[in-house]
Amino acid sequence: MKKVLITGAAGFLGSHLSERFLKDGFSVVGMDNYITGSLKNIELLSSYQNFEFIEHDVTKHIEFKGDLDYILHFASPASPIDYLKIPIQTLKVGSLGTHNLLGLAKAKGAVILVASTSEVYGDPLVHPQVESYFGNVNPIGPRGVYDEAKRFQEAITMAYHRFHKLDTKIVRIFNTYGPRMRLNDGRVLPAFIGQALRGEDLTIFGDGEQTRSFCYVDDLIDGIVKLLFGNYNEPVNLGNPDEITINEFAQEILALTNTNQKIVYKPLPENDPLKRRPNIDLALDILGWKPSVSRKIGLQRTYDYFCSLNREELFKKDHQNFEKFNKF
Numbered sequence: 166m167k168k169v170l171i172t173g174a175a176g177f178l179g180s181h182l183s184e185r186f187l188k189d190g191f192s193v194v195g196m197d198n199y200i201t202g203s204l205k206n207i208e209l210l211s212s213y214q215n216f217e218f219i220e221h222d223v224t225k226h227i228e229f230k231g232d233l234d235y236i237l238h239f240a241s242p243a244s245p246i247d248y249l250k251i252p253i254q255t256l257k258v259g260s261l262g263t264h265n266l267l268g269l270a271k272a273k274g275a276v277i278l279v280a281s282t283s284e285v286y287g288d289p290l291v292h293p294q295v296e297s298y299f300g301n302v303n304p305i306g307p308r309g310v311y312d313e314a315k316r317f318q319e320a321i322t323m324a325y326h327r328f329h330k331l332d333t334k335i336v337r338i339f340n341t342y343g344p345r346m347r348l349n350d351g352r353v354l355p356a357f358i359g360q361a362l363r364g365e366d367l368t369i370f371g372d373g374e375q376t377r378s379f380c381y382v383d384d385l386i387d388g389i390v391k392l393l394f395g396n397y398n399e400p401v402n403l404g405n406p407d408e409i410t411i412n413e414f415a416q417e418i419l420a421l422t423n424t425n426q427k428i429v430y431k432p433l434p435e436n437d438p439l440k441r442r443p444n445i446d447l448a449l450d451i452l453g454w455k456p457s458v459s460r461k462i463g464l465q466r467t468y469d470y471f472c473s474l475n476r477e478e479l480f481k482k483d484h485q486n487f488e489k490f491n492k493f
């Protein structure tokens with residue numbers, strides 16, 4: 166049985182990935198320090214026989230006994246609100262954490278895939294974003310802690326590939342959504358659905374004419390699995406090119422939730438990208454991958470998940486305890 170280590174297993178994408186590999190017959194070791202992850206996800210994964218969990222902060226040296234065939238590095242705060250609250254942890258997990266995991270992959274002879282992001286393109290001047298575009302990132306802006314950590318991550322991963330001949334993969338993930346997102350992580354989809362369910366106004370930042378392109382989680386996971394087992398070592402965009410303005414998106418959420426909440430406009434956060442849409446020609450070409458879940462279906466599944474949460478979870482402002490992590 167092949168063994169895979171998944172960092173960030175308590176998080177949104179990490180937990181979906183872990184479940185996918187368990188269902189596909191792998192032995193999965195999940196690793197997380199719960200800084201933004203949820204115990205509930207680990208409890209769910211623990212119902213699988215071949216799942217093992219190690220509570221550990223990957224920015225610290227990783228001691229791992231036994232063989233490993235694959236490593237997937239998905240540990241990182243990923244919502245703008247989170248990485249503003251824990252900026253140094255965000256920088257460390259993308260840089261020091263990635264370095265530790267590359268070292269572990271080298272020691273074990275494992276294939277490693279790291280989670281990068283569309284944020285490496287910053288506020289893009291090329292649209293849609295193609296992998297060859299170098300990006301337009303403000304290194305010292307509020308999002309710089311995430312964007313630059315991920316850019317460093319890509320640089321060190323390619324260096325390990327070129328210098329140590331490590332089999333590495335880099336996925337540039339565009340806005341992805343689905344069940345198990347944290348309702349209060351600050352991202353637009355859980356924010357709007359949470360507001361609608363609580364009977365609050367929907368908050369649109371800026372004039373709402375900025376765009377995003379939302380990919381359903383199952384599609385993304387399929388693409389990641391294909392990338393891991395393929396033989397392409399440079400960054401690959403994965404996302405859904407179906408682009409929409411935030412104004413249109415708010416209307417879709419009102420229709421989905423069958424509510425008529427008021428919409429209020431708030432200032433646009435600094436360096437918030439004005440448009441984002443992946444060019445996925447490369448993924449189609451080398452992996453034969455393209456997303457298949459429409460926003461209508463994906464949003465309905467996600468909404469059903471949020472509706473299944475109890476009232477306490479719905480009204481909880483934020484369950485994350487960042488305090489203890491900000492002492493270093």
Ligand code: UDP
Pocket residue numbers: 244245340351352353354356357368369370371375377411433434437438
């Ligand atoms: N946004 C918004 N209202 C919210 C949360 C987010 O209008 O309550 C906007 C945000 O400014 C951005 C877009 O929605 O333009 C997507 O934000 P998100 O945080 O989901 O992800 P990003 O793509 O910016 O990382």
